[in-house]
Structures are given as C-alpha cells and as structure tokens.
Amino acid sequence: MIHDPDDAASFHDLLAAQSRLTDLVLSPDGTRLIASVQSVNEEGSGHVARFWEVDPHGKGDSRPVVGCVEGDFAPAFAADGTLLFLSGRENADPIGENPDSHDVSLWALSERGEARQIVRHPGGISAFTSAATADVLAYTADLVPGTADIETYAAARREHERAMVTAALYEQTAASAWSAALGPDEPHTFVLRSGGPAVITGSQGLAGTGDAALSPDGSLVAYTQAATGWAPDTNTVVVTDTATGMQQRTFSRPGHQYYRPAFTADGSALVCQRQREETYETEWRVTLVAFDLVSGEESDLLPDFDNWPWPGRAVLSPVPGDATMWFTGDERGHCPVFRRDTDGTITRLTTSGAYTSLCVTPDGATLFALRSAMDSPPRVVRLDAVTPDQHPVFLDAPGELRSLPGALTEVHAQGDDGFPLRGWLVLPEGASPERPAPLLVVPHGGPQASWSAWTWSWNPWPFAARGYAVLLPDPALSTGYGQRMQERGRGEYGGQPYRDVIALADAALGRADLDATRTAFAGWSYGGYLANRAATSTDRFKAIVSAAAMWNLEALQTDTDMRAYFRKIFGDPRTQRERYVANSPHLDAARMKTPMLIVHGGRDQRVPMGQALSLHSDLVRLGVPVRFLHFPTEGHTVEVPNHIRIMYETVLNFLDHHVLGQEWRRPAML
Numbered sequence: 095m096i097h098d099p100d101d102a103a104s105f106h107d108l109l110a111a112q113s114r115l116t117d118l119v120l121s122p123d124g125t126r127l128i129a130s131v132q133s134v135n136e137e138g139s140g141h142v143a144r145f146w147e148v149d150p151h152g153k154g155d156s157r158p159v160v161g162c163v164e165g166d167f168a169p170a171f172a173a174d175g176t177l178l179f180l181s182g183r184e185n186a187d188p189i190g191e192n193p194d195s196h197d198v199s200l201w202a203l204s205e206r207g208e209a210r211q212i213v214r215h216p217g218g219i220s221a222f223t224s225a226a227t228a229d230v231l232a233y234t235a236d237l238v239p240g241t242a243d244i245e246t247y248a249a250a251r252r253e254h255e256r257a258m259v260t261a262a263l264y265e266q267t268a269a270s271a272w273s274a275a276l277g278p279d280e281p282h283t284f285v286l287r288s289g290g291p292a293v294i295t296g297s298q299g300l301a302g303t304g305d306a307a308l309s310p311d312g313s314l315v316a317y318t319q320a321a322t323g324w325a326p327d328t329n330t331v332v333v334t335d336t337a338t339g340m341q342q343r344t345f346s347r348p349g350h351q352y353y354r355p356a357f358t359a360d361g362s363a364l365v366c367q368r369q370r371e372e373t374y375e376t377e378w379r380v381t382l383v384a385f386d387l388v389s390g391e392e393s394d395l396l397p398d399f400d401n402w403p404w405p406g407r408a409v410l411s412p413v414p415g416d417a418t419m420w421f422t423g424d425e426r427g428h429c430p431v432f433r434r435d436t437d438g439t440i441t442r443l444t445t446s447g448a449y450t451s452l453c454v455t456p457d458g459a460t461l462f463a464l465r466s467a468m469d470s471p472p473r474v475v476r477l478d479a480v481t482p483d484q485h486p487v488f489l490d491a492p493g494e495l496r497s498l499p500g501a502l503t504e505v506h507a508q509g510d511d512g513f514p515l516r517g518w519l520v521l522p523e524g525a526s527p528e529r530p531a532p533l534l535v536v537p538h539g540g541p542q543a544s545w546s547a548w549t550w551s552w553n554p555w556p557f558a559a560r561g562y563a564v565l566l567p568d569p570a571l572s573t574g575y576g577q578r579m580q581e582r583g584r585g586e587y588g589g590q591p592y593r594d595v596i597a598l599a600d601a602a603l604g605r606a607d608l609d610a611t612r613t614a615f616a617g618w619s620y621g622g623y624l625a626n627r628a629a630t631s632t633d634r635f636k637a638i639v640s641a642a643a644m645w646n647l648e649a650l651q652t653d654t655d656m657r658a659y660f661r662k663i664f665g666d667p668r669t670q671r672e673r674y675v676a677n678s679p680h681l682d683a684a685r686m687k688t689p690m691l692i693v694h695g696g697r698d699q700r701v702p703m704g705q706a707l708s709l710h711s712d713l714v715r716l717g718v719p720v721r722f723l724h725f726p727t728e729g730h731t732v733e734v735p736n737h738i739r740i741m742y743e744t745v746l747n748f749l750d751h752h753v754l755g756q757e758w759r760r761p762a763m764l
C-alpha cells in the first residue's frame with residue numbers, strides 16, 4: 095500500500111523516531127553483552143543513548159542496564175568486568191569556573207548500578223580504551239600547544255572564560271571555520287594508572303589523532319600521530335611505555351596512513367589498518383598489517399585479498415599465541431565477517447548483510463555483532479567463529495523495524511569498458527507492468543563506499559512508501575568489487591562513476607514495472623556531486639536533488655577541511671587545469687535545465703556552504719527552477735530528528751511536484 099502524504103504516521107516520520115542500535119561490547123568473561131541504543135528525545139531535537147543488557151544465550155529478554163542514564167555512551171569493559179562509558183552527567187569535580195559544566199568525562203558502573211566518575215578533563219574526553227588484563231586505561235583529550243599538563247590547560251581555559259575571550263591564534267594546526275574550541279587544541283593520549291593520568295603524546299609539531307590501544311597487560315600504549323599544519327599523506331604509529339612515557343617503537347611508510355591499532359593477546363605484535371589514499375596517479379588501497387614489536391618488521395596480512403573490503407579494526411583472538419583474527423569488509427553489496435587463520439587462510443563467515451561492532455568470546459569460539467542490511471536496521475546477532483557462509487542467530491534487543499513498504503532486489507549491467515556492475519533496487523508495493531513505478535536514482539556518498547548497510551540518512555524506504563522505486567547503484571570507486579573498481583574511477587570523479595550510474599539506470603528501466611518517463615536523481619555528498627554532474631550532462635530526469643554536494647572544485651580546495659585530500663586528487667588548479675575542466679560541474683552550468691532542490695547544512699566543513707550558494711546562484715541566473723532547503727545548525731549530514739522529517743517531506747514533495755505532476759506542497763513545519 096502506498097502511504098498517503100497527509101498521513102501523520104508517514105514512513106519518514108516512523109524512521110525519524112526509530113530507536114537505533116549503535117554499539118555492542120562483551121565483558122571479558124563473556125557473560126555480559128551490552129548494546130548502546132539511541133532514542134529520540136521528547137523535543138525531537140536530538141538523540142539520547144542508553145545501555146541495554148542483551149542475553150548472549152538468546153533465552154531472555156533485553157533490559158535497560160541498572161544505573162545508566164540517558165546520555166551515557168561509548169560503552170567498554172575494564173579488565174575486572176566493570177562497565178566503563180563516557181557521559182556528560184553532572185561532574186562531581188568540575189574543572190573550571192562553572193560547577194554545572196557537563197563536559198564529557200569517563201565513568202564506571204558496577205553491576206549493582208553504582209556510577210562513579212573515573213577521570214575528568216577540561217573540554218571533555220573524546221575516546222578511551224582499557225587494558226584486557228590490567229587496571230590501566232588510556233583516553234584522548236585536548237591540550238593547547240604550550241600547555242604541558244592538564245592543570246596548565248585548565249588554568250588557561252579559566253583565564254579565557256574570565257576575560258570572555260573567544261579569539262584563537264592558529265600557529266601550526268589547521269584552522270576550522272566552525273571551531274568553537276578555545277584555540278588550536280590538539281588531541282593527546284593520556285594513561286590512567288593508580289598514580290593518576292599522565293600525558294603520553296605531545297612532541298613539538300605533532301598531534302595524536304585519538305586512535306589508541308593498550309597492550310593486554312597495560313605496559314604499552316600505541317597511538318597514531320600526525321604532523322600539524324598542512325595535512326601530510328603520512329602518519330606515524332608510536333608505541334610507548336605507559337609507566338615511563340618513553341617511546342619504544344615508531345612505524346611509518348611514505349604515502350600511507352595507519353589507523354585502529356590493536357595488540358595481539360600476548361602483546362608481541364600490533365595490528366593496524368593501513369591506507370593509501372587516492373591520488374590522480376594511484377588508486378585507493380586498504381589492508382591490515384602487523385608490526386613485530388621486537389624486530390620492527392611490518393607484514394601485510396591480506397596480500398592477496400582482492401575483495402577490496404576496506405577492512406575495519408581487526409578483532410584479534412583473546413587466546414595468547416593464537417594469531418586468528420576477524421574483520422569485516424564490503425563485498426558486492428554486503429559487508430560480511432571474514433576470519434583470517436594463522437596460516438593466512440581467509441574464510442567468509444556470513445552470506446548476507448553488513449556487520450559492525452564485532453566481539454569475540456574469551457575462548458575465541460563465538461562472535462557477537464550488529465547486523466544490518468539494505469532492508470533491515472542494525473540488530474544484535476550471534477555467530478559461530480569458524481563456520482563459513484552461515485546465517486546468524488538474532489538476539490532480543492531494541493531497534494527492530496518490523497515491516498517495510500516494498501521489496502528489495504538487484505540490478506545488473508555492464509560498464510562501457512565491459513566491467514560488470516550491480517546495484518540494489520527497492521520496489522514499492524503495487525509496482526507492476528500495469529502500474530509501473532517512477533524511478534529515483536540515488537548514488538552513494540564517499541566516493542569509496544557501497545550500498546551495503548542500513549542508513550538513517552537518505553534511506554530508500556520513505557521513497558518506496560510514497561510509491562517510488564529506488565535504484566542504489568555502486569559505480570566505479572565503490573568498495574567491495576576488487577582493486578579494478580578503484581582503478582576504473584581514479585581521477586575521474588565525474589567520468590566513469592557517472593557513466594556507470596547511467597548504465598545501471600538504463601538497465602533498471604528495462605523492467606516493465608518501472609516507468610522510464612518519470613525519473614529523478616538524488617544524492618548526498620559524493621552522490622550529490624554526481625547529481626550536479628547529471629544536471630549539467632542530461633535533461634532526461636524530471637527532478638534532481640543535490641545535498642551536501644561539491645559544485646566548484648577549485649573553490650572547494652580552499653574551503654574544505656580535507657584540502658590536502660582533494661589536492662592530491664586534482665592537483666593545483668593553476669597548473670593542472672585540465673583535471674578541473676574534466677571534473678568540476680560548475681564549468682558546464684549553462685547546460686542545466688532540470689528543476690533542482692538543494693539541501694545543505696550551514697556548518698558543513700567537508701563541503702562548505704559556499705558550494706551550495708554558488709550552485710543556487712547559477713540556477714537562479716540561468717532561470718532554472720530551484721528550491722534551497724537550508725539547515726543552519728547541521729553539518730555534512732542531517733542529524734536532528736525533526737530536521738530529518740523536514741528533509742524527507744521536502745524532498746518527497748519536490749519529487750511529487752516535478753515527477754508526478756502534483757501540486758507543490760510546502761512542508762508543514764516550514
């Protein structure tokens with residue numbers, strides 16, 4: 095049944111109000127499984143997290159964790175089984191002038207429900223980790239250059255508060271256009287032992303990135319460190335003695351970045367994600383590597399694995415001496431769990447769906463995870479740690495969405511270079527050759543990404559509920575199709591990827607249950623860039639929606655928070671002009687004819703507002719019908735539940751007007 099747009103319970107309203115599972119952690123003894131669940135607050139102005147206890151055996155119902163309150167987040171377990179978390183609860187020992195300050199601090203919660211504050215830092219704590227077998231913690235928080243310890247930093251913040259100074263002087267770190275910080279704060283790693291927190295990072299000209307890990311016995315901390323100033327293409331992994339603060343090892347490789355370090359169970363090696371970012375001459379490549387802490391040797395753990403899965407943080411066996419590890423990675427529209435054995439053999443453990451938050455039991459025999467799919471929000475599941483291509487056991491937890499307004503299938507096509515292409519197709523209820531559905535084409539963001547997991551932003555099901563079929567294509571630069579997929583799109587943001595999207599759209603429109611005369615194109619971030627590319631390349635679509643999208647690549651170079659990243663791909667616009675001519679949509683603005691809706695956040699640092707304003711100006715100048723949905727307080731994505739409702743309603747009404755010929759309906763909340 096197609097939902098009435100006047101229905102107060104429209105699907106996009108239900109989606110905006112839905113509880114969301116975001117994290118999953120397992121206690122060291124394997125008996126407690128804790129999920130973090132985000133719910134919409136009463137005002138609809140944001141999400142608040144709360145912890146739920148899930149029965150690992152699947153026999154009992156889930157229940158709220160005693161002693162947790164709304165707003166607790168980032169759960170983890172200490173070695174003794176104490177639940178740790180970050181929270182903005184009222185601080186017991188505030189640092190600064192305001193006793194009601196709610197900066198995020200680190201807390202511990204006993205099984206009896208008694209919470210106590212572990213550590214407080216001026217300005218808040220952004221991340222933390224715990225040693226597996228020792229009472230040692232490491233956390234990430236900021237210091238301003240020139241402040242060597244917490245007390246000096248706190249005093250500097252108090253002085254600025256008294257003087258009511260909001261100015262900031264940036265000498266080495268890159269300035270952020272929307273920074274609300276005291277100044278050019280830099281993340282540092284702190285270690286918390288019985289004697290109190292001690293600063294571990296802080297070398298001149300270097301800043302920690304908040305990516306830290308502790309060895310099982312807590313004697314070593316590993317963190318990544320990058321040079322300040324113009325962001326380089328190389329960072330350094332540093333291994334430091336937690337008791338003395340002395341560096342034991344450093345690892346780096348020119349042209350590569352390291353992320354998500356993890357120690358093996360015996361503490362002899364460190365496993366990291368290694369990433370080579372895309373340039374105009376080289377494609378993006380990601381793998382997992384191991385550093386031997388004695389010899390310093392670096393080993394590629396996935397040398398022949400061409401799924402190009404963009405492997406995440408490795409989950410290592412908790413059994414000392416066992417080199418088994420598990421990881422996830424995109425594969426042809428899914429994100430399975432993979433197991434790597436000691437001999438290098440890789441086994442795919444799941445057949446479908448997208449997995450995150452992997453946890454392993456103390457004996458290495460069972461995995462727990464969050465599983466989502468294009469037709470399912472995240473749910474808690476249990477897996478056997480060995481069996482290939484298995485189906486998970488679902489466990490009781492909040493967040494399940496019980497029905498969807500349509501069905502999911504696949505579309506296949508061939509690129510103009512012969513490469514096999516695929517994408518997901520969402521079909522609305524009632525679509526048939528007698529009643530063909532209009533088609534909305536929605537490429538993903540990234541561009542290194544894939545339509546493999548449930549998304550709360552630009553979810554296809556609100557469009558299906560309104561009667562639209564939705565094509566979710568994976569074009570060149572998508573993950574999960576081997577390294578060749580990266581090579582095809584290298585340096586061609588608006589070339590091969592766009593042609594792939596059109597090829598998949600043509601293949602979908604070969605179906606009798608889709609209407610080729612009623613089509614639209616919509617995208618967010620890189621998908622929005624492809625929407626802009628479509629607007630300057632064709633008039634086949636009835637409407638185009640461009641959200642958080644790049645328009646003028648030359649202007650973007652000086653505004654984005656990823657200047658160095660885009661510079662590596664497109665080069666200097668004064669000397670590599672041909673790259674901008676080939677890829678920047680604004681140079682073809684005169685070709686635009688299709689009505690457009692622009693959606694943009696006023697605090698978007700990735701694709702700043704100037705890009706949307708420039709596009710809007712060009713459309714107005716050329717007389718192309720345009721509407722501009724502006725969220726002054728949103729960033730690169732729309733997060734506030736009430737804003738999500740407005741976004742979906744505006745986009746749906748815009749499509750209804752231009753694709754279906756209905757009267758324009760202004761969203762009720764605007």
